[in-house]
Amino acid sequence: MPPTGPPANPAARHPTGRPTARDVAKLAGVSQSTVSLVHAGKWPGRVSERTVRAVNEASAALGYRPNQAARQLRLGATRTVLLVVPALSNPFFGALHTGAAEAAARRDFSVVVFPSPVEAGTERAPFASPFAAAHTALDGVLASSMAYESLAELLTTTGPGPGLPLVMLDSEPGTGPPTVNADVAAGMHALTTHLLDLGHRNFGRLVPTIDTWTFAARENAHRAALDGVSGTRGTTARTRFTVHDAAVAALALLDAADPPTALVCDDDVLAAGAYKAARTRGLRIPEDISVTGFDDLLIATVVEPELTTVRLPAHRIGATGMSALLDLLDGHRPDDASLAGELVVRASTAPPPPAA
Incomplete structure (x- = not known):
């Protein structure tokens, strides 16, 4: 018959004063391995709830607590x-x-x-x-x-x-x-499409010197969006991941013979550098140039005007x-996961200025 719980008069405690899993097993009328399964939380589907109650009642009656350190070393x-x-x-x-x-x-x-x-x-x-x-x-x-x-x-x-x-x-x-990723490609595609819909055709890109999958995916998605629209062109500047270096890189784009009407930045930190460059050249955002970021960090709502960006979860x-x-x-083994981001349109983007 299955165990019904500890007897009215539980067995004496272990001579050392610390009851063991063997003592619990004896009192509950189960095997020592069953006690281990219950205390490890691995009993569902292997041990009945009635047996679990018996083990827990025996443990409480004896004052038994698993030695987690020993268990961890053993396992x-x-x-x-x-x-x-x-x-x-x-x-x-x-x-x-x-x-x-x-x-x-x-x-x-x-x-x-x-x-x-x-x-x-x-x-x-x-x-x-x-x-x-x-x-x-x-x-x-x-x-x-x-x-x-x-x-x-x-x-x-x-x-x-x-x-x-x-x-x-x-x-x-x-x-x-x-892998668990944000769908950065979809986010960048939505961001670039937003700028295209506003009428931008000349783009400047600020991308980090860091060579990782996520920045490559953003670049590929940006280019794919531009490839679907005739008359688009773009220039890329690579920069270290600091506001100062991003500002220097953005200045090089703004000082070109045919400067972009939109700066697309792979991160909000780089976008803050683009803001500094625009102010240095006396350009208004978004009247003279649009700026976008990526990630939706706190800085996106600190800069003025607030930054259009992609919020990653x-x-x-x-x-x-x-x-x-x-x-x-x-x-x-879990399946790979891709979590959707969200385009957040704020005040840093507008149609390009009229051609001179």
């Missing part, structure tokens, strides 16, 4: 995952971390954040340091906006085996590990990515 699990981001100063990654941490907490996991020093994505592995030894205290890795090759020596995407399970965020799909990317990683740890 090779610490319930800790690593989140690798390019920088902590960018608000996009702050929101991404918040979403990831909330999703992890719902499943009793902790998150450690590591800012990778690699700007270009493949120059060196972010773990080529004494920090590399810490991977033995981790269960998995969530890495954002990086090249997979920079992690490949340390990690594995197949779950059990050498290394660590990995899920990539804002990274190229099809490289091996599961950073919080949801972090949460979805963490859920995918924890599913991978449970032995289920």
Whole structure:
């Protein structure tokens, strides 16, 4: 017969004063492995609810608490995952971390954040340091906006085996590990189409020197939108990821013999640099030149006029990515995910000025 709960007079406590899982199993009339399944939360579909109640009642009667540290060592699990981001100063990654941490907490996991020093994505592995030894205290890795090759020596995407399970965020799909991305191509296409509908045909592009999938996808989507409209032309300036450098690059575009009527920036930070360049040349936004950004960071509503941009769901990317990683740890490979962004039209875009 299935167990009905602990007897009225529970057995004496363990001689050391700390009851064990074996004591609980004996009192509940079940196997020790059943006790472990119940306390690990892995009983659904394997143990009846009646048995679960018996185990919990026996545990309460004996004052038993699982030794989590010992259990983690035994199972090779610490319930800790690593989140690798390019920088902590960018608000996009702050929101991404918040979403990831909330999703992890719902499943009793902790998150450690590591800012990778690699700007270009493949120059060196972010773990080529004494920090590399810490991977033995981790269960998995969530890495954002990086090249997979920079992690490949340390990690594995197949779950059990050498290394660590990995899920990539804002990274190229099809490289091996599961990915969770914003649909940046659709966002850039919508943004470029918005400018085309306003009548712009001469475009300047501010793109980062960082060589990652997400910026390549934005560039390809911008060019594809222009290819569908006759008479369009554009010039690209590459810049480091700072307001000052973006302003210098934007000045070069504005000083051209045939300057653009719209500056399309791959990030709101670069757009802030474009604003500085426009003011330096005495140009009004949007009367003389339109400016757009990407990401919808806080700076987009701080600049004047407020910035037309594409809002990316950073919080949801972090949460979805963490859920995918924890599913991978449970032995289920998640599908790649692409989350829609949103075009946010504000006051920085208008029809181009009349030709002189």
